[in-house]
Amino acid sequence: MRFLRALGRWTAQIATALLAGGISVRLTIRDSVPGLSTIYYATPWPILTAAALFPAILWARRRRWPVAAGFLFIALVCGTAWVRNAFHFKPGTGTATLRVAYWNTARPLQVRPSMLAQARDLRADILGLGESRKTGTPTQPEWFTVAPEKHLLPLRRGMLLTTPQPATQLHDGFLNDRGQYALTQTELHGRKIFILMADFDAIIAWSRKPAFDRLIQLIDAIGDEPLIVMGDFNTPLDSTFFAPLRARLRHTFETAGTGYAKTWPMPLPVLDIDHIWVSHHFRILHSEHRTSVLSDHRPVIADLEF
Numbered sequence: 001m002r003f004l005r006a007l008g009r010w011t012a013q014i015a016t017a018l019l020a021g022g023i024s025v026r027l028t029i030r031d032s033v034p035g036l037s038t039i040y041y042a043t044p045w046p047i048l049t050a051a052a053l054f055p056a057i058l059w060a061r062r063r064r065w066p067v068a069a070g071f072l073f074i075a076l077v078c079g080t081a082w083v084r085n086a087f088h089f090k091p092g093t094g095t096a097t098l099r100v101a102y103w104n105t106a107r108p109l110q111v112r113p114s115m116l117a118q119a120r121d122l123r124a125d126i127l128g129l130g131e132s133r134k135t136g137t138p139t140q141p142e143w144f145t146v147a148p149e150k151h152l153l154p155l156r157r158g159m160l161l162t163t164p165q166p167a168t169q170l171h172d173g174f175l176n177d178r179g180q181y182a183l184t185q186t187e188l189h190g191r192k193i194f195i196l197m198a199d200f201d202a203i204i205a206w207s208r209k210p211a212f213d214r215l216i217q218l219i220d221a222i223g224d225e226p227l228i229v230m231g232d233f234n235t236p237l238d239s240t241f242f243a244p245l246r247a248r249l250r251h252t253f254e255t256a257g258t259g260y261a262k263t264w265p266m267p268l269p270v271l272d273i274d275h276i277w278v279s280h281h282f283r284i285l286h287s288e289h290r291t292s293v294l295s296d297h298r299p300v301i302a303d304l305e306f
Helices: 002-027 037-042 045-061 065-086 113-121 141-145 209-222 240-246 252-256
Strands: 087-089 098-104 126-130 151-154 160-163 168-174 179-188 191-200 227-232 258-260 274-278 283-289 300-305
Touching: 002 037, 002 045, 002 065, 045 065, 065 087, 098 227, 098 274, 113 141, 126 191, 126 227, 160 179, 160 191, 179 209, 191 209, 209 227, 209 240, 252 274, 252 283, 252 300, 258 283, 274 283, 274 300
Parallel strands: 098 126, 191 227
Antiparallel strands: 087 258, 098 300, 126 160, 151 160, 168 179, 179 191, 227 274, 283 300
């Protein structure tokens, strides 16, 4: 019994420290300072809500009502911030001429028919798949059946791209050793479209700034052309590093999203790390995030028109 009480005290102390550090970083510097950014990535609002609820329950059991009430108030504030940040209802109007979807399939050992069926069910004109295979292995032939009426282009790091018309890979490479990318070009309705797929490294101890710096260089080099950027950024949308990207492109779910924004990890996602961004050439009509038990990432969808 003494051990359990001690364990409860230690856990409460850890939760309190996590709560204090997480709120301080999240409300001030966020992920702008290397090292401290780890605290930011590890303490999204749902985690902070839980970190406040645990001490509240513990102190309530000890009948320390003022302390319990204080932690409960903090939990309510964090929970409110979570709900306001996580749920969107911004339906657009108009008739979509293009559906874009991205889904990180989490390196399946084998491509099951249910995974192919879910990818087809996205009904995307342009579909990007991330981590379609284990690192160092060839593209599984089953993926070529996901959209037989379209063209599938295997890219680096397990990324796949399906398009109505053949796509050409222009170049690919590293995001300053913090991820990888592939830039392709295709045509739709007689118009040239650039598609930039990205896969950021997931190590939370690393700053995302080098990856974003390289991504911005790539976007600026394309110029004023129709551009779609999508992928697993392993970075939540309230990161400071999205500011230069917002100055150039629009986030589809942030602009016209409906539903729950968080995409990882399933089945209880707490971070929105899978994104689709588009240039001003597109009007964003609708965006949603689907549910999947076949991957720890949710598929993201955007309906667009030129």
